[in-house]
Amino acid sequence: MDQEKVNILLVDDQPAKLLAYEVILKDLGENLVIASSGREALEVLLKTEIAVILVDVCMPELDGFELAAMIREHPRFQKTAMIFISAIQVSDIDRLRGYEMGAVDYVPVPVVPEVLRAKIKVFAELYRKTRELERLNHELEDRVRARTAELEASTAKLRESEQRRSMAIAAGKMGSWDWDWISGDWMWDEGQYNIFGVSPDNFEINPANVQALLHPDDVDQLRKAIAEFNKGTRAYETEFRIIRPDGEVRWCVGTAAATTDESGRVVRVSGVTVDITERKRAEERQNLLAREVDHRAKNALALAQSIVRLTRADEVKAYVNAVEGRINALARVHTILSLSSWQGAELSRLIDEELAPYSLGDQIKLAGPEVQLLPATAQTLALALHELFTNSAKYGALSTRAGRLAIDWQIDEELLTLSWEESGGPLVKTPKSRGFGTRSLLASIESQLGGQAQFDWRAEGLLCRLEVPLTRKTAAAAPSKFDTAGAAELQRASG
Structure with missing residues (x-):
């Protein structure tokens, strides 16, 4: 089934640049709406639902910053994605100002068509998914209202x-x-x-x-x-x-x-x-379900937005592949959690899902007991495993048929210890600096889960050890020194 098109607003006072943006973005198959000034853009926003706004920073009368501030003042547009295009050198202060006004990204001139298309595509998809979640929320609210109306009608009959x-x-x-x-x-x-x-x-x-x-x-x-x-x-x-x-x-x-x-x-x-005990319990379940749906939707969007913002790559294709890979990993763990009614996910199932895209035969050996992970732990650990598998397939043991990978895990007093051991692949050298995947893996395991990640870059293959608390109580108590280090890693990853 064809997905519904979303509206993308292009704002620039120069017709030639507007035409160029239309040509670049035409292949996305979305509805492109143009505005030649900030005031015209505001008129369009009041009449049309807009998914993404692409706006030039330097415009007469109303520049991009002023337009963004006016847009953000309207409750309806407080979450609308805005991407700034600047033909001049933007200082850190100006960039910070733009982010404070609600910009999600900057695109410098000259515009690289592939980069612009990739960024617009990501935020258009996020908008489409957000609307779908909102529709599901409205349906749930309608069912709750219908049920409440039934209960009120029943009470009225009782009074009569x-x-x-x-x-x-x-x-x-x-x-x-x-x-x-x-x-x-x-x-x-x-x-x-x-x-x-x-x-x-x-x-x-x-x-x-x-x-x-x-x-x-x-x-x-x-x-x-x-x-x-x-x-x-x-x-x-x-x-x-x-x-x-x-x-x-x-x-x-x-x-x-x-x-x-x-x-x-x-x-x-x-x-x-x-x-009316059963009615009260039903109302509590409905309210809890509504809150859970809202909470999970916000968490999913926040994770996806973090992936988009923090992913780095030298080429557009590499950037797109990295973003898609991480979002797909997130989608896979969400599917597993949905099947369990968000009670949790088995570690072996997470590993199997990450193995699915590869045809590795007997290159991988798994050993460990059944472990049921909490939803938050499963999401973070799934992204960490994705980074390990991706790096191994590109540079490590899984990049050659002779390579071998052994994954084993054990539990000791509510602490999960997972060992990742590669061998038989290309000669390994200790990296001079950590890549984004390694830094984000460290930050997620240490800061978000209160655990610890250790890397040993042996010549015969990478040895990685992850320690992850399995309970909320343990996770809350465990951090200490790892929180600061993990937060610093994530900050450096996003920089």
Whole structure:
């Protein structure tokens, strides 16, 4: 199925440059919208949904920085990707100013067509995926609203029939009661006893015993209801919790109506109690699911954006391949986590997914117990393994048929230790400086997971050792000295 096209806004005061950008970006197959000034760009934005804005820094009347500031002031465009094009030498201060205004990247003049297309393509895809996630969120919200409407309609029907005592018993979920306001006598039906988890054989109904079954935080609801009836209120409804004798907490909604004598004095109060525990739990699950969807969507976009921003390459093709490889690794682990309902991912499955693109036969040996990783640990470790496999396939043992790779892992007191040992490949020399992949691997393992990564560049092959905490508690306590080093590595990687 053809994917929906997105709109890309090109802003420049020079027609020739606009035409050049159109020619360069035509092959992307997206909708190209042009504006010859900042004000015209603002008019377009108010009428059209824009995925990416390509804007010239130097323009008369309204330059690129001023335009970006005005765009960011509008709530609708606070997350719209903006790429600046500058034909002059941009200072670090100007570059920082541009990023503060919301720019996601700079493209210098003369423009390299392949680089510009690659950058625009990445942000167009991110926009398309974001819209898809937003659509899924809206569908989820619609289902929640529909369910809430059903529950409200059900409550309305309950109010209409609250005077009919025959509805009081419904499989232990509903009960009715009657309180003689003058004598203090109570009457409960079977459903009421079932809801409170007591038996008529050994439970005496009186205000003290009833109050003892109410949740301490909801006792005031009973006092408030009595006060309202004393003030002349004829009907009252509230939600409250009870604590059954076995310790189980249940949610209920209670509806009460007062009967008065000829002088208007309350003589009797009758009511219906409905056990709504399952409804409350369903609402909590729906709310949790909505928050989880939003959280995972933001995390996925943040990871993808970090990959795009931090990846470095000397050539456009290498840049595109590196970005696609890392995003594909992220996508693979997301698929695994989705299949487990985001409960976790097995380490062996992560390794198998990274091995899938290669035809390596018996070059690789794996050994280790089954390990279930937390979602956050699985995401970070999957990207680290991707870097190791990619580097090995390019320069290490997996770059030749004679090369061998042994991966084994073990667990000791909630600490995963993974050993990566290469042999039989090209002669290895200790690198003079760490590449981006190595630096990002160190930063992710040490800073994000509170673990440790060690490299031994032996002549016969790389030996890498990763130590990763398996629990959130361990991961939170483990960092110390590795946090600072990992953060510094990531900063140098992004520089």
